[in-house]
Amino acid sequence: MNDSPGSPLIEVAAAYMPRLSEFSFEPGLVAAVDQHAAAVCDALIPPQRGPxxxxxxxxxxxxxxxxxxxxxxxxxxxxxxxxxFATLRLTAVCWLIREHDLLGGVSPGA
Known part of the structure; x- marks a missing residue:
């Protein structure tokens, strides 16, 4: 998969990455997004790969x-x-994109 402008990660990051700035204003949001990020990781990472x-x-x-x-x-x-649920899940995807540097310098909306 390439990260051309049509990439789903770029599109989601462009739309939902700004929600990460809400963390400092809504402490409960951090916990909710963290739970969603963990659920995404559980869906993507087989248990045998371990922590x-x-x-x-x-x-x-x-x-x-x-x-x-x-x-x-x-x-x-x-x-x-x-x-x-959906906005929390998509915000969690953005958190994972940022934490794992999955866009490799590609700017959302570029």
């Missing part, structure tokens, strides 16, 4: 995002004001 092998890979996360956003389209989800 020392908990590395999120760009291709795996991109595939996860494609499946998740396809599901959101199927259920006609629209982004609410505030945070729901």
């Amino acid at each position: 020392e092998g908990r590395t999120v890979h760009r291709e795996e996360l991109a595939d996860y995002v494609l499946g998740f956003t396809d599901w959101l389209s199927e259920v006609d989800w629209t982004e609410p004001v505030g945070h729901d």
Whole structure:
């Protein structure tokens, strides 16, 4: 998978990365996003790789995002004001992108 402007990681980062700035204003948001990030990691990383092998890979996360956003389209989800399950999950994806440097210097929206 390449990270051209159509990449699902770039698109999600452009839309939801700004929500990470809300962490300093909403302490509960940090815990919620952390739980969602852990759930994404659990979905991507087989248990046999264990905690020392908990590395999120760009291709795996991109595939996860494609499946998740396809599901959101199927259920006609629209982004609410505030945070729901989907916005928390997509914000968690952005946290993982940032923490694991999965865009490798590519700027969201570039």
